[in-house]
Amino acid sequence: MEPVYRGLGRCVCCFWLAVAFDFVGLLILLIGVFVDVFFYDLLIYAGAIVIFLSLIWWVFWYSGNIEVPPAELEDDVGLLKKDKGGLSGVVRRFSSRVSSGIRKSFRRNGGRSSTRTAAGSTAAPQGEQVDVAMATIASHEDTPHTTVSSVAGCDVVIPHTATETSPT
Numbered sequence: 564m565e566p567v568y569r570g571l572g573r574c575v576c577c578f579w580l581a582v583a584f585d586f587v588g589l590l591i592l593l594i595g596v597f598v599d600v601f602f603y604d605l606l607i608y609a610g611a612i613v614i615f616l617s618l619i620w621w622v623f624w625y626s627g628n629i630e631v632p633p634a635e636l637e638d639d640v641g642l643l644k645k646d647k648g649g650l651s652g653v654v655r656r657f658s659s660r661v662s663s664g665i666r667k668s669f670r671r672n673g674g675r676s677s678t679r680t681a682a683g684s685t686a687a688p689q690g691e692q693v694d695v696a697m698a699t700i701a702s703h704e705d706t707p708h709t710t711v712s713s714v715a716g717c718d719v720v721i722p723h724t725a726t727e728t729s730p731t
Contacts, residue, residue, distance in 0.1 A: 574627035581620035588613030 571578045592610025595603045 572628035577624035584617030
C-alpha cells in the first residue's frame with residue numbers, strides 16, 4: 564500500500580527551496596527599492612531574477628504531487644490493457660503492426676530507406692571524391708590607389724588593400 568502524504572505532499576524539499584528563493588528574491592528586490600545605494604538597479608534586477616528562478620522549484624513541487632490513478636498509467640509504464648475489443652483495440656493493433664513494419668524495414672536497410680536527396684538526384688557515396696572548380700578573382704586595374712588623410716596637421720598615407728570594397 565502506498566503511503567499517504569499530508570500537508571506539503573511528496574516533494575517537501577522543492578517546496579522549501581521555492582519558498583526560500585521567493586523570500587531571498589523579495590528581500591533583494593525590496594533592498595534595491597528602499598535602500599539608498601548606488602547599485603540599486605542591480606539589486607532590483609537580481610531580486611526579480613531570483614523570484615523568477617523560484618518558479619522552477621514551484622513547478623517541480625507541483626508536478627511531483629500530481630496523483631495519477633493506475634488505470635491512466637497503463638499505456639505509459641507498459642501495463643497491458645485487459646480489454647482488447649472494440650474500435651480502440653483494432654486501431655491499437657493496426658498501429659503496432661504498421662510501426663513494427665516500419666521499424667523492421669529500417670533495420671533491414673541499415674537505417675536509411677533511400678539514397679536520394681531532396682532535389683531528387685542520387686547522392687554521392689561518402690567514400691568518393693568530388694572535384695570542385697575554383698578560381699581567384701584578380702583586379703583589372705594595375706594602378707595602386709592611395710588615400711591621404713589629414714589628422715592633427717599630419718598627412719597619413721593609407722594604401723589601398725584588397726579587402727576594401729568601395730572606390731577611394
